[in-house]
Amino acid sequence: MKFEDDYTSYWGLRGLPFDNVPDPRFYVPCVQHDAAHRWLNYGIQARKGILLLTGDIGCGKTLLSRRLIVGLSPAQYDVALVANPALSPSELLDEVLAQFGLELVQSKAARLQMLNERLQLNEQRGVSSVLVVDEAQAIESLNGFEELRLLTNFQLNDRYLLTVVLIGQPELRGLVADIPQLNQRIAVRAHLGPFTAEETTAYIGARMEAVTDRTDVFTKEAIASIFEQSQGIGRVINTLCDQCLFAGAIEQVTQIDDRLVQRVGPVTNTPMAVEKSAAKDLNGIGSYREVISKYASGRQ
Known part of the structure; x- marks a missing residue:
């Protein structure tokens, strides 16, 4: 075998089975992952305010989130994915709008109004709005978390217009606990271990x-x-x-x-x-639209 060749031909493989890219087609069900997936699905379908998924490094949080996203029909869910949230509060809000496909405007009030209109329109169309924030422990300040909490203030008839899914390493639980207003809105909590x-x-x-x-x-x-x-x-x-x-x-x-x-x-x-x-693994992360485009054939 030549060094420049991969090993797939030697072993007779149809692809690379252990590539460290979060590909939902390689999702392997186990008790804790299936339980977390069911809880998150429940929270999204029931339109709870904030959902929290934590897990040790390398234990499958990103893969589970991608499987979750791929399972959400675009006809029923408007999903925004923020994969790298190490941003200032204003930049984080800009990224949320960008991932929802909205144009950025100067005024923060105008940006929030634009997002509110999008969420209201989705509600009228019977579409649920979901914001997934991966690696949420990287959010730069408590003010960034507060920005996300404020997004759940968009409500209609006591129903949340936006469900926020926070995904991150175990320290995320401590960060969230330091913000009582945010912590109290978490309706679903799940954790992945080895x-x-x-x-x-x-x-x-x-x-x-x-x-x-x-x-x-x-x-x-x-x-x-x-x-x-x-x-x-x-x-x-x-x-x-x-x-x-x-x-x-x-x-x-x-x-x-x-x-x-x-x-x-x-x-x-x-x-x-x-x-x-x-x-x-991080290089394999993309926007919601990239995830759907790449893994549409693996939708379950």
């Missing part, structure tokens, strides 16, 4: 099943070693499996066993490797 050993086995099997009919590429011992080294963190599992498949193709082995995993693991789990993986 996979269990059983979930890791199912996860690797399902990702491989999506691209090959082979069920024996990773031995049971290899999967156990992957779980031990990754501690059940999905992003690390992806990186480790990806590197094992590449190394296995280079070495021309017929299976990935625990010895290969143990050789690859120390390299894969360095801070540099995890940082690169996280950056790759």
Whole structure:
């Protein structure tokens, strides 16, 4: 095998099973992810004010959010996705309007009026308005959170015209708790942690099943070693499996066993490797329209 070739041809794969990009087609159901998905869906359908999803780094928050978005029919939901909210309060409001496809105007009052008119129009059309804010722990100040809270003041007959979904790392819960007015409006709270050993086995099997009919590429011992080294963190599992498949193709082995995993693991789990993986994940994030366009074929 040439180094410039990928490993898919060697293993007979139809694609890259462990690419660290939040692709809903590779969503693997497990108890905690399914529960979080159901709660968020409920909150959106019931038009609750603010929903909160937190999770440890690399545990699938972004992938779950993309699956959630892809499952929302554009005929029934007007969705705006703010993927990088590390902005000042005024910039954050501008980004919200931009993601709803609205033109920016000078006056803040005029911007809010424009957004209110959009939400009112959606209400008249029978369309629910949803704002998804990913990596919400990166919001620069408490005033930024206050801007988002104020957006839920848009109401009609005691019904919220906008549902805000905040997604972020565990520290987001502390940030929200410091703003009682915001904290009290959170109707749904969900949290994602690492996979269990059983979930890791199912996860690797399902990702491989999506691209090959082979069920024996990773031995049971290899999967156990992957779980031990990754501690059940999905992003690390992806990186480790990806590197094992590449190394296995280079070495021309017929299976990935625990010895290969143990050789690859120390390299894969360095801070540099995890940082690169996280950056790759972030690069896969786009606007709501980009998510729908890219993954329309994978809508469930």
